[in-house]
Amino acid sequence: MSAIMTSLEDLNDVYYLNPHEHDLLHDWNIYAYDESVQNYRALEGELLFCSSATIKLEPQQYTFNLSVLPYFLTGMKKFQNILNDEIRYTENITEERNRIMINTKIESIINSVEPYSIVLIDGPLIGGNASAHIEKMDEKLRSNNCIPLYFVKNSDSRLVIDNNKKLCSEFNSDFHWSACVLSNSSRSPFFKYTDAYVNNHTKVFTYMKALYGFPERVEMHTKTYLKYQSLIPKLMNLLAYFYIAQGDRSNPQVRPIAIAEKYAREGLKVLNIPALLSRLGFKPTINQVRFG
Numbered sequence: 001m002s003a004i005m006t007s008l009e010d011l012n013d014v015y016y017l018n019p020h021e022h023d024l025l026h027d028w029n030i031y032a033y034d035e036s037v038q039n040y041r042a043l044e045g046e047l048l049f050c051s052s053a054t055i056k057l058e059p060q061q062y063t064f065n066l067s068v069l070p071y072f073l074t075g076m077k078k079f080q081n082i083l084n085d086e087i088r089y090t091e092n093i094t095e096e097r098n099r100i101m102i103n104t105k106i107e108s109i110i111n112s113v114e115p116y117s118i119v120l121i122d123g124p125l126i127g128g129n130a131s132a133h134i135e136k137m138d139e140k141l142r143s144n145n146c147i148p149l150y151f152v153k154n155s156d157s158r159l160v161i162d163n164n165k166k167l168c169s170e171f172n173s174d175f176h177w178s179a180c181v182l183s184n185s186s187r188s189p190f191f192k193y194t195d196a197y198v199n200n201h202t203k204v205f206t207y208m209k210a211l212y213g214f215p216e217r218v219e220m221h222t223k224t225y226l227k228y229q230s231l232i233p234k235l236m237n238l239l240a241y242f243y244i245a246q247g248d249r250s251n252p253q254v255r256p257i258a259i260a261e262k263y264a265r266e267g268l269k270v271l272n273i274p275a276l277l278s279r280l281g282f283k284p285t286i287n288q289v290r291f292g
Helices: 093-110 128-143 165-170 174-181 222-227 229-246 255-271 273-280 286-291
Strands: 005-007 029-042 045-057 062-074 087-089 117-122 147-152 191-194 202-209 216-221
Touching: 029 093, 029 255, 029 286, 045 093, 045 255, 062 093, 062 255, 093 128, 117 229, 117 255, 128 147, 128 216, 128 222, 147 229, 174 202, 174 216, 191 222, 202 222, 202 229, 216 222, 222 229, 229 255
Parallel strands: 029 117, 062 087, 117 147
Antiparallel strands: 005 191, 029 045, 045 062, 147 216, 191 202, 202 216
16 A cells, blocks of 8 residues: 555455444443534624534433534624624634634533543544644543544545555445445454654544444544554444444444434524524525525
């Protein structure tokens, strides 16, 4: 493979999972994070409603930290010097929206997670402008003896197949490849990726198909992999258990993240967005009215 991609295991082997082996469930704290976002485009700017949930798995229930915040993003210069965290003057709404979501995610996780925890996080470890920020969070979690794991459901990544001529000719993406070759209760080999220009942008990942349906990519920082290498088989089996506990063909993901997702979606309902918009008097764009 190329200088930035290495297969850590044999590409032709099958790596089976054993969901019955989930002892780590009793030995570690288990946390999960997900978010739900709703955008409303108005003539005055854009309203961003961000609901983020970090949940902890307890013996009989889930406890949660739910943050639900509305933001107004606008280019009107009269708001340029307003000292209000919910009102953001910006010349690039997309960039500001991404900044808000990154900061909200990091604050929710860092302020919730205890030491000695396995932390299941929806979204990639490395991706665009968020990479450096997420890696700093990852470093802090690891310094507290936590194991941060990242889950990607949808991606057009070709890191694996582009390094193999045969796979490249037969498959459209890594997800296409893993969906076709993986059987139930199995995972792909582990791969190591390192950015060609930023050495700290490095991760170890595998594709997992625990029950049925489509696989997910499970990522961790290379430093996490090296620190907890002896626990990797048990970690993978624990994840397989969580997939089966979820048991939903239409929503195949680890159970704790699915629960965090439900809390985050309910958080948006707390805001009662239609009533809020009516009270604030924002004028929707034509496409907002047409498509919602």
